[in-house]
Amino acid sequence: MTERSLADWLSYLEQLHPSAIDMGLERSRLVLQRLGLDKLAPRVITVTGTNGKGSTCAFIAALLQGQGLKVGVYSSPHLLRYNERVQVAGVEASDVMLCEAFAVVEAARGETSLTYFEMGTLAAFWLFQQAGLDALVLEVGLGGRLDAVNLLDADIAVVTSIGIDHTDWLGDSRESVAFEKAGIFRTGKPALCGDLEPPQSMLDQVALLDVPFFLRGRDYDLTINTHGWSWSGLNHRDEMLSLQHLPLLELPMENAALALQAYALMQLPWQPESIRQALQQTRLIGRLDRRVLNWRGKALTLLLDVGHNPHASEYLALRLAKQALPGKRLAVFGLLADKDLPGVVAPLLSEVDSWAVATLPVSRTRTAVELEAHLHSSGARVAAYASVQAALEAQCEQAADGDEVLLFGSFYCVAEALDWLGRQANGGVQDGFAG
Numbered sequence: 001m002t003e004r005s006l007a008d009w010l011s012y013l014e015q016l017h018p019s020a021i022d023m024g025l026e027r028s029r030l031v032l033q034r035l036g037l038d039k040l041a042p043r044v045i046t047v048t049g050t051n052g053k054g055s056t057c058a059f060i061a062a063l064l065q066g067q068g069l070k071v072g073v074y075s076s077p078h079l080l081r082y083n084e085r086v087q088v089a090g091v092e093a094s095d096v097m098l099c100e101a102f103a104v105v106e107a108a109r110g111e112t113s114l115t116y117f118e119m120g121t122l123a124a125f126w127l128f129q130q131a132g133l134d135a136l137v138l139e140v141g142l143g144g145r146l147d148a149v150n151l152l153d154a155d156i157a158v159v160t161s162i163g164i165d166h167t168d169w170l171g172d173s174r175e176s177v178a179f180e181k182a183g184i185f186r187t188g189k190p191a192l193c194g195d196l197e198p199p200q201s202m203l204d205q206v207a208l209l210d211v212p213f214f215l216r217g218r219d220y221d222l223t224i225n226t227h228g229w230s231w232s233g234l235n236h237r238d239e240m241l242s243l244q245h246l247p248l249l250e251l252p253m254e255n256a257a258l259a260l261q262a263y264a265l266m267q268l269p270w271q272p273e274s275i276r277q278a279l280q281q282t283r284l285i286g287r288l289d290r291r292v293l294n295w296r297g298k299a300l301t302l303l304l305d306v307g308h309n310p311h312a313s314e315y316l317a318l319r320l321a322k323q324a325l326p327g328k329r330l331a332v333f334g335l336l337a338d339k340d341l342p343g344v345v346a347p348l349l350s351e352v353d354s355w356a357v358a359t360l361p362v363s364r365t366r367t368a369v370e371l372e373a374h375l376h377s378s379g380a381r382v383a384a385y386a387s388v389q390a391a392l393e394a395q396c397e398q399a400a401d402g403d404e405v406l407l408f409g410s411f412y413c414v415a416e417a418l419d420w421l422g423r424q425a426n427g428g429v430q431d432g433f434a435g
Contacts, residue, residue: 003099004099004102004103005095005099006082006083006095006098006099009098009099009102010082010116013102013116013119013120014116016113016114016115016116016119017113017114017115017116017118024146025146025148025150025151027112027113027114027118028114028118028121028122028148028151029151030112031105031108031109031112031114031118031122032122032125032151034108034109034110035104035105035108035122035125035126037122037125037126037129040072040125040128040129040133040136040152041072041128041133041134041135041136042134042135043064043134043135043136043155043156043266044135044136044138044152044153044154044155044156045060045135045136045137045138045154045155045156045157045158045262046138046140046149046150046152046154046156046157046158046184047060047137047138047139047140047158047159047160048139048140048143048144048147048157048158048159048160048181048184049140049158049159049160049161049162049181049194049195050160050161050162050163050177050309050311050312051160051161051163051307051309051311051312051315052160052161052194052252052254052255052258053075053139053140053160054075054139054284054287055251055252055255055256055282055284055287056158056160056194056255056258056259057073057075057137057138057139058073058251058282058283058284059251059255059256059258059259059260059278059279059282060137060158060259060262060263061073061087061090061137062278062279062281062282063259063260063263063275063278063279064134064135064137064263064266064268065089065090065278066274066275066277066278067268067269067274069134069135070088070089070131070132070133070134070135071088071089071090071133071134071135071136071137072086072087072088072127072128072131072133072135072136072137073086073087073136073137073138073139074086074087074121074124074128074136074137074138074139074149075087075139076117076120076139076141077411079285079286079306079411079414079415079418080415080418080419080422082098082120083095083098084285085120085124086098086123086124086127086128088127088128088131088133093124093127097127098123098127101123101124101126101127102119102123104123104126105119105122105123105126106119117141117148118148121141121148121149121151122148125151125152136152138152138154140181140184143177143180143181143183144180144181144182144183144184145179145180145181145182145183145184146180146183149184150183150184153186153189154184154185154186154189155186155189155190156189156190156191156192156262156265156266157184157185157186157189157190157191157192157211158191158192158194158258158262159181159182159184159191159192159193159194159195159198159202160194160195160255160258161194161195161311162174162177162178162181162193162195162198162199162202163177163309163310163311174199175199175200175201176201177199178198178199178201178202179199179201179202179205181202182201182202182205182206183205185205185206185209185211186209186211187209187210187211188209188210188211188212189211189212190211190212190213190214190265191206191211191212191213191214192213192214192215192220192258192261192262192265193213193214193215193216194216194254194255194257194258195216196216196217198215214233214234214261214265216254216257216258216261219233219234219261220232220233220234220257220258220260220261220264221233221257222253222254222256222257224248224253227248228245228246228247228248229246229248229253230242230243230244230245230246231243231246231256231257231260233257233260233261233264234261234264234265235264235265235267235270236264236265236266236267241264241270243260243272243275243276246276246279247276247280249279249280249282250283250288250289250290251282251283251284251287251288252288252315256279256282259279260275260279263275285304285418286304286305286306286411286414286415286418287304287305287306288303288305288316288319289303289304289305290302290303290304291303291304291421293396293405293421295396295397295399296396296397298396298399298400298401299401299402300396300399300401300403300404300405301403301404301405302404302405302407302417302421303404303405303406303407303408304407304408304414304417304418305406305407305408305414306408306409306410306411306414307344307408307409308335308336308339308344308408308409308410308411309339309340309343309344310340310343310344310346310347312344313343313344313345313346313347313348313408314347316347316348316408317347317348317350317351320348320351320406321351325402325404326402327399327400327401327402327403327404328353328354328399328400328403328404329351329352329353329403329404329405329406330352330353330354330355330356330395330398330399330403330404330405330406331348331352331354331355331356331395331405331406331407331408332356332357332358332388332391332392332395332405332406332407332408332413332417333345333355333356333357333358333371333391333407333408333409333413334357334358334359334360334365334366334371334388334391334409334410334412334413334416335360335365335366335371335409335410335413336360336362336364336365336366336410336412337364337365337366338364339366339410341366341370341371341374342374344409345374345375345378345380346378348408349378349379349380352380352406353381354380354381354382354383354395354398355375355380355381355382355383356382356383356384356385356391356392356394356395357371357372357375357382357383357384357385357391358371358384358385358386358387358388358390358391358413358416359385359386359387360388360410360412360413360416361387361412361416362412365410365412368384368385368386369384371384372384387416388407388413388416388417388420389416389420392405392407392417392420
């Protein structure tokens with residue numbers, strides 16, 4: 001039989017299970033045991049939350065790598081390449097590595113049916129076992145308690161934020177969401193929470209499992225001003241640590257502070273300059289991702305963000321409100337049908353001068369017509385387009401020097417924009433991460 005390419009494997013995985021999401025660990029745990037996968041690294045840090053998981057994982061990995069540790073990172077979803085999901089020492093897994101891992105899991109699963117995500121998670125675990133890691137950072141895909149990532153016991157469990165999203169699986173209240181996210185906690189192992197008001201359901205799990213619990217505003221905190229930020233928190237001996245005069249970051253400093261608290265518990269060297277450098281160098285494509293775009297002789301700022309729920313939208317609006325913008329802000333926006341459209345749009349209405357909305361290239365998309373109708377009824381200036389590319393080009397065309405084009409919403413929306421940027425000729429797109 002001809003060996004499958006990575007594209008062949010991914011196509012195969014999409015058809016392997018009757019439903020894309022099938023919450024539960026029984027099937028994947030059975031295959032995990034057949035693979036002989038157990039403790040994949042001396043330190044396993046699992047990160048869940050409604051928003052901020054990706055940047056928190058990136059900050060934690062950067063801090064660990066700054067100490068010379070070999071770190072594996074598992075994240076989802078990807079933007080352009082599936083390979084983005086599996087990284088070892090900052091390098092994405094190759095097609096060959098992923099194909100080999102999928103083949104190993106396929107052989108081990110036998111008649112056990114697995115979802116696309118479950119197959120991918122087990123394949124990543126197998127690759128991590130081969131890598132000889134010092135630490136492993138795992139981003140939960142959905143919820144926590146029943147997510148395939150939760151097959152591994154976390155030495156440190158991290159909850160970034162608690163908002164309402166994925167209501168079909170996690171429930172429609174913060175209490176139900178918090179219970180699912182607390183499912184990554186382990187008896188006696190430290191747990192951290194970046195939410196200032198964790199629901200009682202999470203606190204109940206903390207008490208039940210006798211978890212050392214580190215809460216923002218009580219055990220660690222940050223202070224942000226116009227020139228920089230500072231952090232204070234506790235180490236594994238409950239001794240106070242602090243960092244002053246940290247430079248402002250593009251990615252959320254709240255998530256950097258949470259990562260710092262996780263790092264402080266790991267009994268690793270506390271070297272302020274190394275820590276400062278690691279935080280400052282952390283980047284994440286598609287998250288508050290600022291670039292400079294030279295478009296037909298005009299210098300435009302392009303800001304990409306995958307915020308697609310009200311909590312993320314509110315945070316994005318706060319960041320934009322603090323930014324001095326010499327020109328106008330023109331938005332390009334696309335969203336999936338299962339997302340809270342009014343909740344996502346409302347916080348940004350006062351920050352955007354004009355909107356270009358697009359239908360996304362997936363069956364679950366909200367149509368441009370639907371997005372246009374809602375924004376029009378909200379009093380916004382809006383135009384509808386058949387694709388993200390068309391919407392983006394239209395906004396770039398009407399933008400003037402000094403204007404900012406904000407492209408946000410679904411991962412699919414940002415991925416389409418990144419693909420468009422990658423195809424631009426003449427080297428007109430440059431990274432521009434300055435604030």
